[in-house]
Amino acid sequence: MENTVYNHSVSLNPDKCVGCTNCLRRCPTEAIRIRDGKARIDSSRCIDCGECIRMCSHKAKKAVYDRLEALDRFKWKIALPAPSLYGQFNNLSDLDYLIDGLYTMGFDDVYEVSRAAEIVTGYTRHYLTGKNLNKPVISSACPAVVRLIRLRYPELCDHLLPIRSPMEIAAIEARRKAMREHPELKKEDIGIAFISPCPAKISFVKNQPENDRTEVDVVLSVSEVYFELISAMDAKKTPEHCSESGMIGVGWASSGGESTALFNEKYLAADGIENVIRVLDHLEDDSLSELEFIELNACNGGCTGGVLTVENPYIASARLAGLRRTLPIAGTVIRHKDDEPVALPDEYVPGAFTYLPAKTLGETVRESLDKMAKIERIYARLPDHDCGSCGSPTCRSFAEDVVKGEVTEDECIVNMRTLIEDLAKKIGKGEGI
């Protein structure tokens, strides 16, 4: 199966994992099992939302991202700061200081992802005026949400917005600009580094999805860049470079930013993976035809809530609101002649959002039915506490794991305790075992 070879950015340090159930119970796709005392991630189910990293009190879960040194091999280094980066700093009154700081850190150029977000906004507005669309159109900017839909919601795959994410468009434009301004550079001389708030973006880049491609070479994390950038920013110096973002692009960092930029009131914006799942479940049953656009962000508060950020998402969003007040509406506008249709450039078209069905229980429907009947029988005997002590997230998933042959039923410690208590009573009464 194509989705079982998916390389995730979320990974486990087995030395730190104590086999507790914190991550197990919070994983929205039930991708985690505790086996032999350690957490294990089923890569065919993981969507890289990062909830387990957030929940792990032992710091055993981490995201794998590139170090700054990964850029050493490139002659021309370009930073792509995510808009969420802008909300991380106290006392940052002007984005120009941050942009300057990135140059001071050693980048040769900076292309703000918020600029590309404005390009996406422009094309989305036009896309929504098209005929025969599957409405509501669902944002495809959050890769965790896209993967969730592709794994679990076959009927919603063709609602996803067929425009590449701001990160990818920023990378395309940044490379184009470098080639134009520096014709001496070869393609491989240019290193494009996205500064990511979340593991989902990292996984997207690292996997080079089979039906898609990425223009990003290196993915850094906001938290990795944070301290270097703080010391590189100098408030006393007049900035040499200017931010080219508008309030629309920067607004993408917070939940609702992408939607409000569309100037279309028929939208819904949900954030936090549990809320996202509730909206998608609802959407599958009830078409919500009164809506034109749905923005979904896996993290609370939107991208500012990414697990690789430093600041609390709500504080970050409040700071961004302050910064946005001094910005133009948009730094980048898609212009076209009134009588001409707006065509999305080919390089902005993403790979198809095909359904990636989960494995069925058996090879045939009959075999699956037999297995599910067994699951139901086992499940009926279980306590339904969903305590997770067996290493499966719920009693129901434990029953499935038993039938799959991964574990044995006697690993349910609640039932085992009852059994032992009964035995103890019998022995106490002199009945023998």
Added chain:
Amino acid sequence: MTAPLRFHYDIDGENFTSAGEASVKVKKSLRQLGFPQEVIRRVAIAMYEGEINMVIHAEGGWAEVTVYPDRIEIVLCDRGPGIKDVELAMQAGYSTAPEQIRSLGFGAGMGLPNMKANSDTMVIDTKIGVGTTITMTVNVG
């Protein structure tokens, strides 16, 4: 012979926001079983409409879904007021839903017609003051 698989769901009439939960559960199970997407879609819609109806009109009830390799049977049973005029109720747009339900966007009179449209057979057994049982079959292939 494969034994049929039966799922039972209690539909909570007290809690309007939980309506639709059984439909999601059925959908997940049918996917694990490997039924074609079109079959799953029809079952899910038929279930969902039935659930909403039970919550709006009958203070809940129960649903039983029996899965055979070649068909899926759905029984929806409630102890509600019963349907006065089944023929009228089957007409698209006809609704007896109270105003506050309609203001929520439900009660458009499409429940029974949608159930009919998404099932291969549908039998309504209703008695005023006693309740309603609807049996639907969705054939595979």
